[in-house]
Every structure is written in structure tokens, then in C-alpha cells.
Amino acid sequence: MSTLTTIQGIDNTSYETVLEVKDLSFKYSKKQPLVLENISINFASNNLTIISGPNGSGKTTLMKHFTGLLTPQSGKIIVFGKPMTRKNKREIQKLIGIVFENPDEQIFFPKVYDDISFGPRNMELSWEEIRKRVDLALEEVQITHLQDRITFNLSYGEKKKVAFAGILAMQPRIIVLDEPTAGIDPWTKPRLIEIIRSFKRKRTVIVITHDLDLMQIADRILLLKNGKTVGDFSSFDKFYTKEFQV
Numbered sequence: 001m002s003t004l005t006t007i008q009g010i011d012n013t014s015y016e017t018v019l020e021v022k023d024l025s026f027k028y029s030k031k032q033p034l035v036l037e038n039i040s041i042n043f044a045s046n047n048l049t050i051i052s053g054p055n056g057s058g059k060t061t062l063m064k065h066f067t068g069l070l071t072p073q074s075g076k077i078i079v080f081g082k083p084m085t086r087k088n089k090r091e092i093q094k095l096i097g098i099v100f101e102n103p104d105e106q107i108f109f110p111k112v113y114d115d116i117s118f119g120p121r122n123m124e125l126s127w128e129e130i131r132k133r134v135d136l137a138l139e140e141v142q143i144t145h146l147q148d149r150i151t152f153n154l155s156y157g158e159k160k161k162v163a164f165a166g167i168l169a170m171q172p173r174i175i176v177l178d179e180p181t182a183g184i185d186p187w188t189k190p191r192l193i194e195i196i197r198s199f200k201r202k203r204t205v206i207v208i209t210h211d212l213d214l215m216q217i218a219d220r221i222l223l224l225k226n227g228k229t230v231g232d233f234s235s236f237d238k239f240y241t242k243e244f245q246v
């Protein structure tokens with residue numbers, strides 16, 4: 001179930017909202033100041049939205065609210081029209097896949113195939129369906145040739161792709177990538193960016209990054225500073241002109 005919403009500042013187009021952050025405020029502890037303050041964002045279906053901002057602006061903290069890894073002090077997360085509650089959190093986690101910044105936090109199995117199939121294996125699917133999903137995920141990130149490799153021998157870039165594939169294999173409707181190009185060399189990066197761009201063909205993509213190369217593929221750029229949304233741009237050029245050209 002989803003709602004049709006018009007969002008201000010995005011050329012006034014109507015589109016389907018798949019994820020909504022509503023008046024969200026958060027702090028890690030009572031004594032700390034707010035890390036996120038009154039954030040409201042609607043994410044459109046099959047769009048690639050980038051959330052950018054300086055280190056420490058609250059990007060990762062915000063992302064952790066999308067699947068209930070953190071609970072806001074006030075405000076709501078609404079996924080496909082349903083407000084997140086403690087009860088429906090697990091259902092919502094099936095719809096939103098998060099790839100964390102560090103692939104070593106996400107890869108658990110010694111063999112690539114076993115790691116990528118772990119999610120689908122826990123979804124009560126047939127072996128054929130599991131195989132099909134893993135094959136598709138491997139193809140989508142172009143690592144079919146790595147399926148029999150040992151995970152800890154992989155390069156950092158290859159590990160990132162294995163982490164992507166593990167999430168894709170669960171076929172979430174929304175995929176969230178935290179700093180996917182961090183630590184990736186400039187030779188490997190363009191190909192990785194193309195892979196990320198291709199993700200939106202089948203799903204909604206949210207990318208957290210301050211990498212200007214990666215930001216160029218955005219349909220929309222949200223700028224976060226000190227826990228507040230301070231900008232909402234419909235193209236990289238508009239963002240860059242406003243932010244860096246005086």
C-alpha cells in the first residue's frame with residue numbers, strides 16, 4: 001500500500017512515495033544534543049536519491065532509522081504507507097536492504113556463494129528460487145566469476161560487491177548504500193558507480209555519500225548539515241553550484 005504525494009521543491013511532480021521520514025528527531029543519549037533535528041523527507045519510487053553532507057552530519061544515523069536499527073525520540077518512519085512499529089519492524093526489514101560502509105561487517109561466510117545465499121536461505125524459498133536469486137544478484141554486480149572464491153581473499157572492492165549482492169538476493173524494494181565508494185580506488189570506482197546506477201532499474205535506491213563522482217548519478221540530492229536537511233536539489237549541477245561555486 002502506498003500513497004501518492006506531491007513534494008515541494010521537486011518540480012512539483014506527483015510520484016509514489018515508498019519511504020517517508022516525518023518530523024524525525026534523535027539523540028544517542030539524554031545528555032547529548034540532537035544528532036537529527038526535525039527531519040522530513042519523502043523518497044520516491046524507483047528514484048536514486050543521494051543523501052550527502054559533511055562527516056558527522058548524521059547521514060548514517062538517519063539511515064539506521066529506515067529499518068528500525070535506531071528508534072527516533074520523536075517522529076515517524078513510514079514505509080509503503082505503514083508507520084513503523086516495534087511489531088512490524090521485521091516485515092519492514094524485508095522491504096529495505098541496507099549495505100553498510102564496511103563490507104567486513106556484512107560478510108560472514110567463508111565462501112562467496114554461501115554468503116550471498118544466506119539471506120534467501122532464511123526466507124523459506126525453494127532451492128531453485130534461492131539459486132535463481134543468487135545468480136541474478138551475482139550478475140547484477142558483475143561478480144559471477146567470484147561465486148566459488150573465499151571471501152577473505154577478496155579485494156576490498158570485490159568484498160563491497162559481495163555485500164551488495166547479499167542484499168540484492170533478498171530482493172528488497174528499497175536498497176540503501178552507506179558510503180559505497182569509500183576506500184575504492186579511482187580505477188575501480190567508475191565501474192562501481194555504473195553498477196550502482198543500474199540498481200534503480202528494479203528498485204528505489206538511496207545512497208549516502210560525500211563522493212562528488214558518485215553524486216553525479218543522483219536524481220535528487222538531499223544535503224544534511226548538523227542533523228538538519230539544508231538542501232534539496234534536483235541535479236548534481238544545482239547542488240554543486242549552490243554549495244561550492246561562489
Ligand SMILES: Nc1ncnc2c1ncn2[C@@H]1O[C@H](COP(=O)(O)OP(=O)(O)O)[C@@H](O)[C@H]1O
Pocket residue numbers: 028035053054055056057058059060061062
Ligand atoms: N553510537 C553513537 N553514540 C554516540 N554518538 C554517535 C554514535 N554514532 C554517531 N554518533 C555521533 O552522531 C553524529 C552523526 O554521526 P553519523 O551519523 O555517523 O554522521 P555521518 O554518517 O554523516 O558521518 C556525530 O556527531 C557522531 O559523533
Ligand SMILES: [Mg+2]
Pocket residue numbers: 059060061
Ligand atoms: Mg556515515
